[in-house]
Amino acid sequence: MVTGEPYFAVEQAPCKQGKPKGNEDEVLLSGIFELLQIEVECESSGTQQHKESCYSKNVLRKKKHWENTVAAKKIKRKQKKQKKKENLSSQSALESLLTKRDLKVITKEKLLKARDSGPRICIDLSMTDHMNNKEISRLAAQIRRLYGTNRKSTNPFRIYLTSFIPGGPIHSECLRMNDGFTSYIMDMVEESYLDLFPQETIVYLTPDSDCVLEDIEPNKVYVFGGLVDESIQKKLTYTQAQENSVQTARLPIREYMVKKVNLKNYHSEILAVNQVFEVISTYYETRNWQAALQSGIPPGKGYVIRTSVAVSSSTASTSENKCTQ
Numbered sequence: 001m002v003t004g005e006p007y008f009a010v011e012q013a014p015c016k017q018g019k020p021k022g023n024e025d026e027v028l029l030s031g032i033f034e035l036l037q038i039e040v041e042c043e044s045s046g047t048q049q050h051k052e053s054c055y056s057k058n059v060l061r062k063k064k065h066w067e068n069t070v071a072a073k074k075i076k077r078k079q080k081k082q083k084k085k086e087n088l089s090s091q092s093a094l095e096s097l098l099t100k101r102d103l104k105v106i107t108k109e110k111l112l113k114a115r116d117s118g119p120r121i122c123i124d125l126s127m128t129d130h131m132n133n134k135e136i137s138r139l140a141a142q143i144r145r146l147y148g149t150n151r152k153s154t155n156p157f158r159i160y161l162t163s164f165i166p167g168g169p170i171h172s173e174c175l176r177m178n179d180g181f182t183s184y185i186m187d188m189v190e191e192s193y194l195d196l197f198p199q200e201t202i203v204y205l206t207p208d209s210d211c212v213l214e215d216i217e218p219n220k221v222y223v224f225g226g227l228v229d230e231s232i233q234k235k236l237t238y239t240q241a242q243e244n245s246v247q248t249a250r251l252p253i254r255e256y257m258v259k260k261v262n263l264k265n266y267h268s269e270i271l272a273v274n275q276v277f278e279v280i281s282t283y284y285e286t287r288n289w290q291a292a293l294q295s296g297i298p299p300g301k302g303y304v305i306r307t308s309v310a311v312s313s314s315t316a317s318t319s320e321n322k323c324t325q
Contacts, residue, residue: 107151111185114156119218119284122193123273124204125226126163128170130236135228138272140173142228145274147184153281159186160221162193170226194244197221202246205276207269208238209248212255216284224273251279256289257303267302 098106123143128136143161150156165171174181193202204223205213216222223246225237241248250269259267271279279296283289290305297303 108185110153110156111151114158115185115187117218118156118158119216120160120221121157121277121280122160122162122197122221122223123226124162124193124223124237125170126192127225127227127236127240128168131228133169136169136173137177138228139170139226140177142273143174143226144178144181146277147186149274149278149281153285155285157277157281157284160193160196161186161188161226162191162196164188165190193221193223194246199246204237204241204246204248205250206235206237206241206248207250207253207271208235209250211247211249212252213249214252216280222280224276226273228272229270251276251293252289253293253297253303256293256306257297258306260299260302260304262302266300269301269303271297271301 123146131139147159150159178184189196201219201221202223203213203220204225206225223241225240227237229236238248251271253269275296275298277296279292282295283292286292293303294305
């Protein structure tokens with residue numbers, strides 16, 4: 001009959017003395033090795049009765065202690081992660097102390113201040129005759145998103161809606177789709193942008209321009225074509241700007257991004273009004289075109305950010321297309 005040495009070895013193990021206080025990982029590893037050793041000793045014994053006796057109350061107690069240790073470590077990691085998330089930024093911590101009314105007042109103050117000293121963006125709404133009802137509805141939704149982005153911005157823009165005719169299709173759709181539209185802090189005027197601003201201050205942003213937009217200048221007015229064109233009427237905004245002898249520019253997509261291979265082989269530089277604004281707003285805050293383009297241009301457009309080496313060589317090769325603003 002087996003003498004049962006493995007059994008006594010288990011019973012006489014100094015489990016009641018406890019683990020020395022130290023690194024939690026060492027304690028955890030020690031517990032794992034002890035359990036593995038116990039299992040090996042038990043499996044190596046000859047009888048079923050002895051195998052069952054190995055799993056004594058003492059062994060089960062050790063196993064439970066190890067499981068509790070693992071569970072405690074998981075809870076501790078989760079708490080640490082949650083704490084880090086809560087303290088991610090001082091701004092978030094401050095906002096958490098403010099009421100909705102406080103945040104609303106701060107936002108309003110920022111937008112009103114932008115009317116006096118902020119950079120200027122103009123949405124040219126003179127092309128509604130080129131859009132059907134569905135496209136006009138989409139444009140109204142884009143204006144809502146654009147305004148939402150500007151409200152959240154640290155440095156908001158002063159926004160103009162020009163050729164915005166009361167009772168017209170786009171005006172009616174904005175009222176229908178956008179709650180609180182009449183309280184939007186933006187300039188809504190019937191006049192054309194050509195009548196509001198000196199010609200030398202106007203830069204019309206269009207993907208068909210030969211000039212690359214390098215920077216956002218406070219003395220300029222950047223005009224977006226308020227156009228949703230599912231039928232793709234080529235160079236419509238560019239032609240209009242040229243006819244009015246207005247300077248044009250395009251976003252530096254070709255300079256900082258490359259075409260990505262996709263199943264549809266689709267690549268487009270034509271962006272929605274709110275997407276263009278997302279790029280411009282992010283660049284104005286970061287002064288980083290790569291970050292701005294990555295923020296505003298969705299993956300579905302078929303472009304990805306270039307590598308740093310490719311960016312420098314591409315920028316140098318297209319320097320002759322950069323416009324003096």
